Amino acid sequence: MKVSSKKINFVKHVLPVIFCVFFIGLIGRLFYLQVVRHDYYEGKAVDQHTWEITVEPERGSILDVNGEVFAKNKDVQQILMAPAQLKSAEDRATVAAFLSEAFDFEYQDIYDKIVAGEKSMYFSVKRRVEAEDAAKVTEFLKQHESLKEALWVSPDTKRYYPGGNLLSTVIGFVGIDNQGLAGLEYQYEDILTGTPGKITAIRTASGGAMPFAYESYQDAIDGYDLYLTVNKKLQYVLEKHISNARVEHNVQSRIAGVIMNVKTGAVLAMSSKPDFDPNEQFTITDEMTLEKLKELYGEGTKEYYEAYNKTQAEFRKNKVVTELYDPGSTFKIFTAAMALEEDLVSLSETFVCSSQIDMGAITYHCASDKAHGRETFKDAMANSCNVVFVTIADRIGVERFYRYFTLFGFRSKTGVGLPGEVSGIFFDEEKMSKWNLYSSSFGQTFQITPMQLITGVSAIANGGTYMKPYIVDRIVDQDGNIVQQNEPQPVGQIVSASTCETLRDFLEYTVVKGKTGYLKGYRICGKTGTSQKLSSEAGFESGKIIASYVCFAPADDPEIAVLVVVDEPNSTVQYGSYIAAPLGRDIMGDCLEYLNVEPDYEDGGAAASVRVPALEGLSVDEAAAKVDDLGLAVKIVGDGETVSLQLPVEDTVLYSGNTVLIYTDSEDDAIQSAKTTVPDLIGKTAAECNSLLQHAGLNIKVVGDNLNYSTTLAFKQSVKAGTKVDKGTLITVEFQGKTP
Ligand SMILES: [Zn+2]
Structure with missing residues (x-):
């Protein structure tokens, strides 16, 4: 393009002048803007002439x-x-x-x-x-x-x-x-x-x-x-146990678990398994699930990916706060609390259960149609007797039941501070029939979250005060200053300390009598629950169950509560007492040990343990002296002079007072007579057990606290009744922690 001379002149002569004038003006203007009205113009200048990073x-x-x-x-x-x-x-x-x-x-x-x-x-x-x-x-x-x-x-x-x-x-x-x-x-x-x-x-x-x-x-x-209230060690304990239980019971859905400080409402551990790895949150890490998906849909199919996505979304949910379940018999704790608080039942009153109770339109049954016979309220709790609880619910009435149900927090979110929390589903008070009341008294026909249940139970454990649960302990800035410290928040006293004390006694007895939740060395309170899952077609039972267990300890001054909810166990025995109770017990055991809670009694009492020495080949006199020196008794079988066989064998642990058998006949003859059958010891006193075992040529180790030899009853023996064992074998017999 040809440029005209006129234009050249303009560029050469006129433009510099204009530019200079403009520039001088600009400097003055800039001075004004930057120095005089700096703050006002800063924002505008940023918009127009600068980049922001x-x-x-x-x-x-x-x-x-x-x-x-x-x-x-x-x-x-x-x-x-x-x-x-x-x-x-x-x-x-x-x-x-x-x-x-x-x-x-x-x-x-x-x-x-x-x-x-x-x-x-x-x-x-x-x-x-x-x-x-x-x-x-x-x-x-x-x-x-x-x-x-x-x-x-x-x-x-x-x-x-x-x-x-x-x-x-x-x-x-x-x-x-x-x-x-x-x-x-x-x-x-x-x-x-x-x-x-x-x-x-x-x-x-x-x-x-x-x-x-x-x-x-x-x-x-x-x-x-x-900083959370969660303790990483206890979190490990919880996750380890529920992961194992999931495999052991071939759980088809998930297991939720939570550990709470009953005095403060602080969450010490919380888990839902299977879960996910947040470093790769869209990947399923659980082998058992991957196997199942492959088996069902074939790896790589469209159905496989659909199921995979659905499952991994499921595994990201916090079951403890976002999902509802029927609490089943664990809820009897609250029904009992209402009845005791309102003085509607005395501890000496007896009831008779014939396995069912006719309440007009509906007849209610005890689990497995078991007739519990004559029982106190305490027995009814230990037996989980629906008949007695329906009877008690009738005395409580809808209005009172509803009031306590609300006070224990079952109609509102706990506000623990986690997203997606839901609240229980319950009847409208006006529409609640007496039959709704009866089924509610044993934890059926309504739903709550595991979080709501453990918070309510913690109130019973701590003497009656509902504590608002929380999971964030403190917020700290990068210089280490505490910006916010969360303190325990009591919401209100729901029931009296004496009601709670009675309930603790009930629930400790329940654990001892129930056996499967019993924890050696500790006094714990607990209750199992088993509920049917309803299928999506309303009103139909799906044949799937939820087994749960809630416990707290130590019984005389509870510190922690544990709740486990096992959703769809696929074991042969589908009861809370066989699935959830041992799980809760094991978690509690590890917690108490970690928290340095002293066991209430030492296993084996005062008896000292000794190891049986090698006796075979020795003369009878020599062998007898060795055994006697260790504080053990000796029983000689046969007329020979040398020991041909000893029972128990060398290096076995026995306790002072136990017996070692020495055989002097030929070894073959000795072996013939050395077998014996373990007697049934359950329900017998320590004195009776001792006599039965001695008679069978067996040794006894007694485990239990406050043991009264004539009244305390055995609930567990280390070798099953009817088993053939060597004479001299040590049988450990556990007695209930407290005399009923
Ligand atoms: Zn019953």
Whole structure:
């Protein structure tokens, strides 16, 4: 194009003048703006002439009560690019080719992005890359020094969960931008995320970046750390036991478990198994489930992927707070509390159960149609007798039942501070019939969450005060200052201390009599529950059950409560007492040991243990002297002079007072007469057990506290009645912790 001379003159002479005038004016103006009205114009200037780079704050960690980490940030890298620095089409192509090859991008996509982003200062090509990926970029740049201004790696952070599945249904997980999407990560997003900072930089006239020419830096405020009430050790204990139980009972749905401090309402552990690993939250990590899905749908089919997605979504749910279940007989604790508090039953009153009770329109049955016969209220609790509870419910009445039901928190969310919490489903008071009342008295025809149940039980355990449960202990800033300390919150006294004391006695007796929940060395209170799951067609029983167990200990001054809810066990014996009670007991045992709660009594009482020496081949006199020296009794069988056989064998542990048998006949004859049958000891006194075992040529080890030899009854023997064993074998017999 030809340029006219007129235009040239304008450019040569007129424009500089205009420019100078403008420029001088501009300096003055700038002085005014920057110095005089700095604050007012700063915001506007930023919009018009500068780029802003957001500085991400560091996300707060999630830790246990002692500072053990559940969720933290891991230092990783990100790959950044300044497309404006790629001056030629060739450079663009080189970078696009490298990135597509190294990081599996489509070449054309990345090339288009470079072209489209030419005016921008920089953008992130890939975030949260591990060291080996970052190294690819470094290598590439060594060979392409000229591209260093255009492509580089920069520090980035990634959410990391060092415990994997540990506490995952409570912790939740984050999305690609580190934003909380589930669990505590979601619930406490504002606390954890912090406030972003920014770097403001001037843009050149051409629209390209002019880094470092002008910068203002505003610090990011890092997120706060969340310290939970959860104890990592107890969380391990809980997860270990419920994972094992799931395999043992071939559980088809899931198991939920929770441990609570009954005095404060603090959650010490909480889990739902199977769960997930928040480091890869969309992957099913549970082998048993993967096997099942493969078997059902065939790996790789459309149905397989549909089921896979549905299942993994299920595994991310926190069953303790987001799912409802029928509490079954565990609820009898509350019905009993109402009756005792309102003085509707005396401890000496007796009832008679003939296995069923006719209440007009509906006849109620005891489990397995068992007739419990004559029983006190305490017996009725231990027997889990529906007949007595229906009788008692009639005395309580709808109005009172409803009032206590509400006070124990079953009609509202507990407010423990976890997302997705639901509240129980119960009748409308006006519409609640007496039959609704009867079935409710033994925990059926309504639903609550495991969280609601353990919180209510904790109130009974602590002497009657409903404590609002909580799971966040404190919030701490990055300098270690406590921003918020959560304290135990008593909501109200629901029943009296004396009612609770009576109930503790009932529930300790229930455990002792129920046997399967009994914990050697400790006095614990507990109650099992078994409920039928209804199928989706309303009113039809599905044949699937939920077995649960709630317990608390130590009985005289309870500190912790444990609840386990086993959803669809597939064992041959489907009762709470066989499935959930031993599970709850084992969790409780480990908790008490960890918390250094002293056992109420020592196994074996005062008797000292000794090891049986080698006697075979010795003379009868020599052998007898050795045995006597150890505080053991000796019984000689036969007329020989040398010991041909000894029972028990060398190195067996016995207790002082036990008997060692010495055979002097030929070995074959001795073996013939050395077998004996273990007698049935259950329900017998210690004195009776001792006599029966002696008669059978067996040794006894007595386990139990406050043992009265003539009244305390055996509930467990280490070898089953009827078993053929060697004479001299030690049989351990356990007696109930307290005389009824
Ligand atoms: Zn009964």
